[in-house]
Amino acid sequence: MLVQIHPYPDELVISMVARYHMYSGRAGVKESLRDVYGLDSVRPSLHLPSHLQRLSESGCFGVSARTLVYEHTLFPYYAPFLKPEMAAHVMNDMLSDNSLGVHLESGLVPSRVSMPTRLVTCPACIHDDIHTHGEPYWHRAHHLPGVISCPKHKVKLYDRCPTCGIPFTGLFIQELPFPVVACPNGHSLLNTEGETRPATNRIAMDSEFILNNTPTWKSLEELRDRYVNVLYAMGMATPSGSIRQRDLFERFITYFPAELWGVIGVAQPVRDQECDWLRELVRKPRKALHPLFHILLMEFLSGDVPRFFEQNRFEPFGHGPWPCLNKAATHYMQDIVRDLTVTRCTDTGRPVGTFRCECGFVYSRRGPDRTEKDRFRYGRIKEFGPVWEEKLHTLASDGRWSLRGLARELGVDPKVITARLEKQNLSNVAPNTGEQEERERRRRRFMETLRTNPRCSRSRLKQLNYRDYQWLYRHDRDWLDCILPRPIVSGVRSERRVDWAQRDREMSVFVEQIAQCILNQPGKPVRVTVGRIGRICGKKALLEKCLDKLPLTEHVLNKYVESRSEFCKRRVDWAMAELLCERTDAAPWQIIRKAGLRTPVSQELNDYIEQRLIEAVEQRDDSRGVDDASRRIS
Ligand SMILES: [Zn+2]
Ligand SMILES: [Zn+2]
Ligand SMILES: [Zn+2]
Numbered sequence: 001m002l003v004q005i006h007p008y009p010d011e012l013v014i015s016m017v018a019r020y021h022m023y024s025g026r027a028g029v030k031e032s033l034r035d036v037y038g039l040d041s042v043r044p045s046l047h048l049p050s051h052l053q054r055l056s057e058s059g060c061f062g063v064s065a066r067t068l069v070y071e072h073t074l075f076p077y078y079a080p081f082l083k084p085e086m087a088a089h090v091m092n093d094m095l096s097d098n099s100l101g102v103h104l105e106s107g108l109v110p111s112r113v114s115m116p117t118r119l120v121t122c123p124a125c126i127h128d129d130i131h132t133h134g135e136p137y138w139h140r141a142h143h144l145p146g147v148i149s150c151p152k153h154k155v156k157l158y159d160r161c162p163t164c165g166i167p168f169t170g171l172f173i174q175e176l177p178f179p180v181v182a183c184p185n186g187h188s189l190l191n192t193e194g195e196t197r198p199a200t201n202r203i204a205m206d207s208e209f210i211l212n213n214t215p216t217w218k219s220l221e222e223l224r225d226r227y228v229n230v231l232y233a234m235g236m237a238t239p240s241g242s243i244r245q246r247d248l249f250e251r252f253i254t255y256f257p258a259e260l261w262g263v264i265g266v267a268q269p270v271r272d273q274e275c276d277w278l279r280e281l282v283r284k285p286r287k288a289l290h291p292l293f294h295i296l297l298m299e300f301l302s303g304d305v306p307r308f309f310e311q312n313r314f315e316p317f318g319h320g321p322w323p324c325l326n327k328a329a330t331h332y333m334q335d336i337v338r339d340l341t342v343t344r345c346t347d348t349g350r351p352v353g354t355f356r357c358e359c360g361f362v363y364s365r366r367g368p369d370r371t372e373k374d375r376f377r378y379g380r381i382k383e384f385g386p387v388w389e390e391k392l393h394t395l396a397s398d399g400r401w402s403l404r405g406l407a408r409e410l411g412v413d414p415k416v417i418t419a420r421l422e423k424q425n426l427s428n429v430a431p432n433t434g435e436q437e438e439r440e441r442r443r444r445r446f447m448e449t450l451r452t453n454p455r456c457s458r459s460r461l462k463q464l465n466y467r468d469y470q471w472l473y474r475h476d477r478d479w480l481d482c483i484l485p486r487p488i489v490s491g492v493r494s495e496r497r498v499d500w501a502q503r504d505r506e507m508s509v510f511v512e513q514i515a516q517c518i519l520n521q522p523g524k525p526v527r528v529t530v531g532r533i534g535r536i537c538g539k540k541a542l543l544e545k546c547l548d549k550l551p552l553t554e555h556v557l558n559k560y561v562e563s564r565s566e567f568c569k570r571r572v573d574w575a576m577a578e579l580l581c582e583r584t585d586a587a588p589w590q591i592i593r594k595a596g597l598r599t600p601v602s603q604e605l606n607d608y609i610e611q612r613l614i615e616a617v618e619q620r621d622d623s624r625g626v627d628d629a630s631r632r633i634s
Contacts, residue, residue: 002026005019007071007072010072012143013055013068014049014119014176015045015345017176018034019178020032035058036058038058042265046116046143048073049094050093050094052065065224067226075091077291078090083285094171096416096589104478113266114397118168120159121136121157121168121179122150122158123189123191124150125150126180141208141211146205146207147207147208149196154201155193156195158192161184163185168183177472200256200263203292204300207295207300221344225316227282228241228243228282240370249271253269256296264292281297284349317375320337321335321339324361326359326385327410328411328629329387336358342354352365352366352370355378357385359387361388363379364378365378389424395409396421399442403418446468446480446483447551451556454508461485482549483551486499506551507539511537514536514537515561522595528563530543530557530561533557568595568601568605569605571596571597572592572597575592576591579591580616591609
């Protein structure tokens with residue numbers, strides 16, 4: 001290092017290296033390049049130069065490699081429109097010695113935007129630079145694609161002398177080009193002022209704005225959503241986000257002067273054709289599109305880029321706070337949620353909002369919201385939170401609520417209620433589809449308590465099954481009175497009459513014993529019927545005529561008495577066991593005959609026999625496998 005060059009604001013790397021060469025006094029370019037890069041084979045490129053780590057480490061410029069990338073190359077112009085991993089690649093290439101990758105990876109080759117190949121300058125900037133810094137330099141903002149006027153002075157940029165037409169630099173920049181004040185023929189540039197048009201000036205200013213400002217979108221998907229949002233407001237997109245392509249195309253084409261395309265070196269978008277970059281811009285982002293396309297669309301949508309940055313900050317779910325959609329909370333539907341996280345749906349790329357309320361209720365929905373109604377919609381409840389769970393617990397324990405009622409009251413699907421009750425371990429108090437069913441279930445449960453505790457008093461029974469007792473006491477008092485043992489009245493002997501409750505309890509125990517005897521008797525199964533039980537216990541008439549006074553007994557009977565098909569299945573099981581004792585397999589007809597079933601048998605029974613036969617074969621194979629294995633071991 002012979003001298004240290006301090007980079008000027010917005011100065012291109014190539015300009016810095018050229019100035020180094022000028023001030024170092026080195027005879028040849030190669031020596032200067034060796035100073036700044038440690039190599040003489042590197043030529044600084046105009047847009048996205050590489051070897052910047054080396055350049056920084058040489059100490060010739062006194063700035064970090066990162067500063068070089070962000071303040072002295074066009075990287076910040078491209079980066080907002082690249083996928084993050086792509087931007088990281090490009091940045092890496094620029095820092096490293098990997099010069100070939102830079103242009104390929106930035107994906108600009110097929111983009112139908114002509115790239116400036118010669119250095120250009122603004123006469124007014126030369127004037128200003130000399131005034132401020134004592135010398136002119138090459139500016140970044142003059143070398144943005146499609147920019148043909150100076151964003152600061154709104155004057156024409158020149159790559160050659162306006163008087164004699166000699167270019168300032170060679171094509172593709174072979175030598176290090178010194179910043180110019182006059183052409184090689186001595187024509188001064190200082191008093192030149194070419195005319196420009198508003199449209200090209202705006203592109204210059206907007207491109208420079210992109211270069212120097214941090215994007216207000218977090219991803220290409222968000223940028224695309226912002227486009228769609230504005231298009232929607234302009235009537236060129238549907239509420240669901242579909243673009244009215246024809247409308248967009250017609251209005252876009254007429255927005256810009258027809259001659260602009262040729263002037264800025266951009267292929268005019270052609271509808272439904274290969275170069276329909278306009279359509280690509282508003283699609284789900286797949287490949288990187290040239291920044292200039294984005295700039296043109298932003299101008300079309302918002303007038304200019306700074307306005308697009310500010311006015312259309314994308315809020316897919318509008319402004320907070322948002323309503324809490326926890327129906328169990330007292331603040332239901334009130335705008336109190338401030339915690340919103342926006343992520344992306346991996347399938348559709350659409351924004352997904354997760355709203356967290358302080359009550360613990362967390363819901364999410366896919367956006368963006370299009371109508372006011374959307375604010376009160378959720379796709380999924382992610383967490384219910386203590387307030388909601390508590391209310392469910394209270395309501396479910398109360399027992400008066402049906403499943404549908406609970407679902408309505410808590411603002412969810414009945415299936416969700418069932419699942420949450422299971423989670424809460426409350427399924428034993430799970431609500432019913434109706435009061436009738438609820439009554440039946442509680443009666444059954446309470447009778448079970450009575451049956452298993454035949455000699456208990458009222459108060460003891462109440463203790464044993466307090467929940468059902470309470471409910472029945474409130475909703476089914478008469479029935480409860482009828483079934484419970486008579487209250488013990490001290491002193492006065494109650495009048496003599498049939499104590500049905502007492503009789504019922506005794507009878508139910510008796511009936512159960514008989515039923516079990518019938519089921520377990522050896523030999524061909526006999527069907528369990530009310531008549532058979534009645535005959536055995538000598539109370540046939542009682543069981544047939546007074547069952548309404550014997551709820552416990554009725555309960556036991558319902559439990560044991562067999563339907564025709566239940567009985568037939570029991571016969572089949574028995575017949576199979578008998579047959580398979582003697583041999584390895586049996587045919588269905590043999591089973592039917594052995595079981596003594598009337599033919600033809602029902603389809604249901606046929607299926608049952610088949611199923612049982614399959615199971616028997618599987619079992620046999622399993623146990624044979626075990627036998628084989630054990631034999632092999634021994
Ligand atoms: Zn200028
Ligand atoms: Zn000239
Ligand atoms: Zn809440």
